[in-house]
Amino acid sequence: MTAVTSPVEAPVPGASPGSGSGPGAGAAGRRKKKPVERFSVARTLRYALLILFVLIVLVPVYVLFVTSFKGPGDAAPTRAWNLPQVWTTENWQAAWTALAPAIGRTLQMVVPAALISAFLGSLNGFVLSRWRFRGANLVFTLILFGMFIPYQAVIIPLNQLVLSLNLPSGIPTLIVLHVIYGLPITTLIFRNYYQTVPNELIEAARVDGAGMLRTYWSIVLPISIPSFVVVLIWQFTSAWNDFLFAVFFSSSQNGPVTLALNNLANGALLQNYGVSMAGALFASLPTLVVYILLGKYFMGGLMSGSVKG
Template sequence: MTTATTEPAAGAPTGTSGRPVELRPDGGKERFGVARSVRYLGLLLFVVIVMIPVYVLFVTSFKGAGDAAPSRAWSLPQTWTLDNWQTAWTSLSPAILRSLQMVIPAAAISAMLGSLNGFVLARWTFKGANLVFTLILFGMFIPYQAVMIPLTQLVLDLGVPSGIPTLILLHVVYGIPITTLIFRNYYLTLPHELIEAARVDGAGMLRTYWSVVLPISIPSFVVVLIWQFTNAWNDFLFAVFFSSSGNGPVTVALNNLANGALLQNYGVSMAGALFASLPTLVVYIILGKYFVGGLMSGSVKG
């Protein structure tokens, strides 16, 4: 008994098996195009909503004192002027320099300590390591307001100078939980054979970390440095408690700029806000893609 086989019609497209391939009707392309258009319109609407405050900040920063009024917040300046930017820069430039002196060492030190903690807790474990890791993470959930009074007394007892030195210490200490978590999750994704090979070669814990682990930790360092830089730069609570207008960061100076005059100058305040946000914006523009890549590299295990 023979089985009849059907041959594909002449000119019909076939796949690798020789069987005819069913073509998608034009309606599928149309539906795909409509869905993509709706998605892009939704993203465009989201961008417009997010950029509305930026537009108000930008146009108001170029308005004169009489033109920068709430009733004209959406209007373009009647006369464009750079006086607001000059005034804001004169008032904020010393504080911006102090903020840089604070956030750079604070981010670097907390990143290094978090890397060491994460390596030990992930790859050089000891008895009770999980308990220690849990206790470290508790620091992420303690509200700053709840410990502000005892923290102030502790800083006074330690004799740390007020202003930038105190803020560096506080941001390093309070940055350890999140940096430890990020680095631990990243180091858990490293091949176990890599650490074992270093041990077989006679490398101890510090040598393994310095020669093997640290060179491949760049993605996590980028994530942690951006995170800590942003948190320390935007901090206002610690800055108000432990510094003054003469030795504090840019957030304190910006608050004094906005509230220091009897007649509110919205143009100067908006220009100052743009100046204060510019460093973090530059950091995200330059390192944004590395930030996302670093987060993904440590998201497999945890």
Template sequence: MSTEALSIPASAAPAAPPRPTGRRVTLRTLRYAALLIGILFVLIPVYVLVVTSFKGQGDATPARAWALPTAWTTENWAQAWQTLAPSIGRTVALVVPSTIISSVLGCMNGFVMSRWRFPGADIVFTLILFGMFLPYQAVMIPLLELVLSTGIPNGIPSLILLHVVFGIPITTLIFRNYFETVPHELIEAATVDGAGMLRTFASVALPIAVPGFVVVMIWQFTSAWNDFLFAVFFSTPRNGPVTLALNNLANGALLTNYGVSMAGALLASLPTLVVYVLLSRYFIAGLMSGSVKG
């Protein structure tokens, strides 16, 4: 076979990728510069927070907010941990059951709203979503009277109930959108095999709802951990979560030692930061799994 027969015509050869023009390079540079500026604006307060947490009492002053510590110390962290440790334990006891219960209830509601149509389903779903747009401040006084009338103990038990109830709208919406992407054939196959609604939910829907659970549990964990409004009305510093204890710590250390309040703020925000760092990719994947109907 001749070399001419093996040669590839010039028209069939793959075309080289087009080189970016000067305008594209400029736009890309501006985009990265804007992102870098945004990152700096976010990290500058974090820098001050971290640096101040390692400063001594005389070194942590507004005049030296940007300067590095003259002598690095961890006494602020030890004092903050000693003060916040009981409230951190109570916060864990709050976020774990409230996150699990609201996620399970939202999963059940989302499955029913997406697969089992009944008279008035759209009205019920609209009323559930109405709770997402209801300002907490507008109902706080009647809500306080309602909780007190039920006899639920003040503190963590009341907060668990509130976070479960107010977490149902968003969890229902996320799970409903997720189950809309599940092929109808799976549900129909279970129905043909004689499975009822509860059996279909437990055997078919629940095992494939892991991405949805990742999203709602991260959302509920963060909301319950960072909540302050409910904590002020339904708990005290002795039986409340870490946000309430952190507020008291900051007020007490504001005029004496900024380092303690900064270390306490870092300790209080560390669990949510760890959750987002470890599960951020699963959070995004779970959101995307319910964004397009299959």
């Protein structure tokens, strides 16, 4: 008896093993392409929206930059969108001459204010997260309450308090005020971060004989760099951009750059818009540099204390 063998079909050129042929195969292929097309459309719309938002944000920057290079006759509201007829750097030179002393005083204010408030907030956050004393939650709530009090509501009694204490007007008073008003947000950030630190790490330090301050200094502080980056950026920006405290507790001779910029804009408003525009760019440049250099660490540090683990 001879065995009946079925003929072996030759593979179709270009067809992969296991793939079917016939009318249904083409339809199946078209069905597989649809999700890719939808994904491409969604991605295109997403990037289009992002580009639109970037343009909206950059439009004022364009007006500032272009106007800062215009001469007195060229810098007019009717020509705000036009390029300068003659590019000049005299506005930048005049703005720097007017703002350079105030920028130096502002650096003297924001650096110690940010560092002191960050360190004190770190201590507060560690104590409130690891030392469960009676009334700890009430103390933390009262500290947070300071975040929701607007400066305008307390500016008059605060001014009377500063005068009664005979605090010197200018940078020293502003440092004290920014440290005090920065404690609520710094305490909140550090407390949330320290709650994510494993208890085993703290217990191991106690077993080795370390007290609270020793545990903070040797164990907790070295791993707090992400939160310190967030707090320092936040405090640096807040103190640099503050104008209300600068008006009430300093003058044009001893005040920060925001006050000097306001005086510059009022003095150059009817003469040359370019000087005030160049001054605005000078005043915003330090905070821009801080965000460019440390922006990627800001979001990482901000989210580091949001997840328990």
